[in-house]
Amino acid sequence: MLVKQYAVYKNGELIGLHTAADIEKLIGCNKTSVRNYAETGSIYKQEYTFEHIGFARLERNPQMRQADLERTGSYKADWE
16 A cells, blocks of 8 residues: 655654654644645644655555464455
8 A cells, every 4th residue: 555655854854754644643743734734834833844755655564464364364455
């Protein structure tokens, strides 16, 4: 599955590349708001800015892949 990936800046310094869901967990900015902040260039909490940088393939957790294999005999349940 492809997900949008964002560069996250704190006071103008790059602190990481994350999905909107990860950003929500890390700093509390709602996933939809991350997209809006990135599109408008607005600043979140007077220190964070976001830039949409492209798409990343979301891979499932290896333990979940193993559970799928044990349950179904294949990885068919993987993200498509």
